[in-house]
Amino acid sequence: MMISRKLVYVASLSLGLSLLASTAMAKVEMNAMCFMKQSESTAHAFNPTKEEIADSSILKKNPTNVTDADVDAKFRIASLSKVITTDWAIAKLGPEYRFKTKIYVTPGTKAGNCNLHIEGDMDPYMGREMLTRIFTQLKPKLTAQSCKYIETFSYDQYFPVYLDAMKHQTNHDLGWEDPARYFNSTKTKNDLAAFLKVKSGLKGDFSNIGVVTKDRYQEYLKGVPSKVYSVKSRPLFMIAKDMNKYSYNYPPNVLFEKLGGAEAYKKFAADRLKLDGEDVEMYNGSGYPAMIDGKKMYNLVSCSALVHIMQDLDKTLEAYKGTRKFQMADVMAVGGPGESYSTFKGLYAGGTYDNTMVAKTGSADKAITFGGMLSTADGDMYFAVLTSPETYGGADTTKARVIIRELVQTLAERQKLKKFEYKQIGDMNATDDQSTLVEEPKQTPAGSLK
Structure with a gap:
């Protein structure tokens, strides 16, 4: 050709x-x-x-x-x-490969309270769409565990959040801006706090959310019961x-x-x-x-x-x-x-x-x-x-x-070009069927959340 x-x-x-x-x-x-x-x-x-x-x-x-x-x-x-x-x-x-994000639920200090922690996998599209999918599925699971109020909320150093992660598909200029404006710890904290307060559907104290490193949180888990859920991103x-x-x-x-x-x-x-x-x-x-x-x-x-x-x-x-x-x-x-x-x-x-x-x-x-x-x-x-x-x-x-x-x-x-077989697939959506929240096998001490 x-x-x-x-x-x-x-x-x-x-x-x-x-x-x-x-x-x-x-x-x-x-x-x-x-x-x-x-x-x-x-x-x-x-x-x-x-x-x-x-x-x-x-x-x-x-x-x-x-x-x-x-x-x-x-x-x-x-x-x-x-x-x-x-x-x-x-x-x-x-x-x-799919980026796997884990959500840990542990008991609070009062009846009806619980704590949430997110363990990230550096998912580069953790934005408004995926967060909505996570918390929409998480809320009934918390209700089933009699958790009505989030006492503390934390996340590890591998959980970047950018609420507008999918907006580049309609606003191309946004995707070409300096990524350092969006990929930083302050942006993650501010975007996550804004989402939790307005869009998560959860009640709790979200005024002091912050990072707990992965190693430190795993050490904490050795002494408390927990339930762990996970979701996966779109494929790489x-x-x-x-x-x-x-x-x-x-x-x-x-x-x-x-x-x-x-x-x-x-x-x-x-x-x-x-x-x-x-x-x-x-x-x-x-x-x-x-x-x-x-x-x-x-x-x-x-x-x-x-x-x-x-x-x-x-x-x-x-x-x-x-x-x-x-x-x-x-x-x-x-x-x-x-x-x-x-x-x-x-x-x-x-x-x-x-x-x-x-x-x-x-x-x-x-x-x-x-x-x-x-x-x-x-x-x-x-x-x-x-x-x-x-x-x-x-x-x-x-x-x-x-x-x-x-x-x-x-x-x-100069070449004789040859067509390869490929069907255009259109734009990527933020979530799919593997964005379903699933419970992980128990990896914690004896005891469980009721």
């Missing part, structure tokens, strides 16, 4: 030409573009041929000279970081798909910390991917700049490392043994008219690659990036494009995206 340049021009690149005309003075630096086939272990620099340049007014005005050294050099990658986080999470947890592959197609900053930062943070990723990259500090420098999971000691720190990754990471993700998904088969389309945005929304579709003519490309966009200060996988008759091909506009937003950003679209189109035209 060859892509018609005429078709793509009609769909998107004619728009690119008009945009480029209005950005003639815009400044964009090409940092690197590379590709690697599924069967290969070395990334290749990509530059259009003389014939390809002659066939494109965009390439004529914006020549590239990507070298092997450029392919191996680190640059800001912006939201391509989310693909790295996806690879790490899938490798460590598996695509069908759906979470990855949602955060990648919307380029949602909050969930990948939560995932990154669940997996161990920056130091743990260094070890993972070295042990599994044979990548070191010259290849990858990760500070968080989203690619939004991290503030460290008052300084903005950006994830820096080489083009070569990126395509190797995408290759690893592809192979991990294909090798997974579970209830079903998986592919990159299950965790990243897919080209084709069926995709309800994705930044890929919105920015890079994703609709013209009908089940032949999965991709991720990246946008940040001094970084407009794009990367993914092309499905070809010779197997999957991984690619990445890293550019640096002089300013973020406006003409420089527009020009960078126009150039990237044309370069990726040129790479695609």
